[in-house]
Amino acid sequence: MARVTSTDVARRAGVSRTTVSFVLNEPEGHRIPEMTRQRVLQAAADLGYRPNLAAQTLAAGRSGFVMLVIADVRLGELTIAMSSFLTSELARHGLTLVVHFDAPGSRPLLDVVADLRPRAVISMFEPTIELVTDLKDVGVTSYSVFSRTGTLGALHLLTGEMQVAHLVSQGHKVIGFAEPAEPGYEGLSSQRFLGVADACARRGLPKPCAVRFDIQATVASEGVQQLMDAGATAVCAYNDDVALVVLAGIRGAGLECPADLAVIGVDNIVAGYSSEPSLSTVELRPEEVARLEVAAVLERLGFVDDENGEAEVAAALGLIVRAST
Structure with missing residues (x-):
């Protein structure tokens, strides 16, 4: 079976290939009427179109990835569970979580960023000022989950x-x-x-x-x-x-x-x-922590997260009393 192309989507939606590219890649500075956008998306869904990731990234100047950087420490149950919920929450907005372990022998983070062109880099720990500056210089939003000044x-x-x-x-x-x-x-x-x-x-x-x-x-x-x-x-x-x-x-x-x-x-x-x-x-509560985290990241990326609304920090915590106290 022949691979469905953007030309097929354009023909089905009755628009040009350029319009299809603008809708699917969302490049900066281009706004497509909502009715046209929905027509293109429906045509892509009907045909089962899957864009070429490399071409899409090249066209948009960025990918649909959000990179989670985990330091070289022993992972606890919370980190694993939170990463799972974070994956699901980001998927609701068409974003894919990619995990990078910052361990000895791993590729330098900035090299990986240059290859993947993520929308944002999330760090489980407080990043250095130099790293934040370097990411900003290449147009990548950075966010620390448990920063001293952040929501979490x-x-x-x-x-x-x-x-x-x-x-x-x-x-x-x-x-x-x-x-x-x-x-x-x-x-x-x-x-x-x-x-x-x-x-x-x-x-x-x-x-x-x-x-x-x-x-x-x-x-x-x-x-x-x-x-x-x-x-x-x-x-x-x-x-x-x-x-x-x-x-x-x-x-x-x-x-x-x-x-x-x-x-x-x-x-x-x-x-x-x-x-x-x-x-x-x-x-x-990992699902609530992930929800707070996603809300903060999406705000920096310019998304409006209507479903989560005003996420409450207190909702992520609960006291459990057992025999040790």
Whole structure:
């Protein structure tokens, strides 16, 4: 069966090939009447037309890709689930998510951008000023998911607020913070610590003692002892993975949770359901986080996202109380 071409679409819609190109490629500075646009799209759908990606990218000067850059860190359940929902949300707007792992030995990001010509580059972590400038110079929109100033940056403040509010409701007045020792998490960890510290300060509580925990360590009791020596009766963990290490450290030190030290995490991973004791946590709902992320990216790209409307940051969070607090 012969491949359907843009000439076939033009003939079916009763327009020129140039008009078909303008409708399908959406080059800057060209506006097609909506009735004509719909006629072309219907003709393309009727014929099963699939544009040549390379030709389409060349004509438009950009592709329908949005690139998600993930740093060289261990991926958690939230990142994987959020990427899935992000793929679906972007697809509603005719955009395709492409994931680039920024790992040692990978091609330089700017080289990949030059090849794919994405509409936008989304980073899971705070990009450098140099990278943002370089992307802007080549006409690519960049967006950091958890930037300090972005919409999702507020999630860190809110998770800390929810963790501290819950612990205070249980009578705790000295709260510690458990952060990951693994490289690559410094930026996000410092933001979550700030959320916990701000929540404590607003309640007149002392600044949290921050202790690093290695999630691959066989012994975590030393970190627990540091928290106890600081007078902490409860700890806010950076995430559930770190919280589970703290629970192991409490057992290793011959202590009990929550009697000696209460623990609350972030993410609501599956392992927290059956930990001993079961883990209290602040859930980050991946579909809501993805919705917020897409809304922010589409706004920068000039789309109007009527379906999502005003996405609420608070809707992405939920407190789950279990036995560890």
